[in-house]
Amino acid sequence: MTDVPAPIATTRIISVSIPASDQERAKQYYCDLLGFDLLIDEQLWPGARLIEVGLPGSEVVLSLLDRDGEIPIGVRMAVPDADAAHRVIKAHDPSVRDEVLRLDFAPPMFEFTDPDGNVLVYLQEV
Template structure:
């Protein structure tokens, strides 16, 4: 099993999401990929540089959404079990929300925040 398939996005902590969105789109030339509110008070904004598959997630630290590197995995349940067996237990169970892939949060041995999202195979793969 391939545990990690790719980097999906990297969080950038911001104080003012509207100002950050303007900066990343109007000054840096990124394109808006998502601007959602998964629950009240938790705004998820993702921008992507043109031609890049890796997004930048502009998050307030107090949103409840992990400020983390988001990685793809072929099987979220298997990855969760493998991390637990390796002595780095995930911080959450595998979360299953309507409209989003199965995911869970964890930290590496240095304390860096990571999230695994089950990554669909690329078309034609």
């Protein structure tokens, strides 16, 4: 074990990704049939279209992502300090990427996997 403090102060689930073979068809299904509201439909960069749908009153959104796209399919969660959370995860799992990702249009974040290989992403609260 390690001397780095745990557990991490995870504050909320932000989104759950659903892999889509056809994002437009998925958007129509969730919005037109299931009654979700379209929250975001943006091309972040080539090969990275972000579609998020949600229900009134729910803080958790569904991200309808291209199953073969550049945005990782996974569960996104919030933490007060992405760098501190990264240090804790890295101390327990050396395979975690070396650095927190910093983009101009998003809060600091990093990706890791649970023991079963499920992708998890921590984003710093803004």
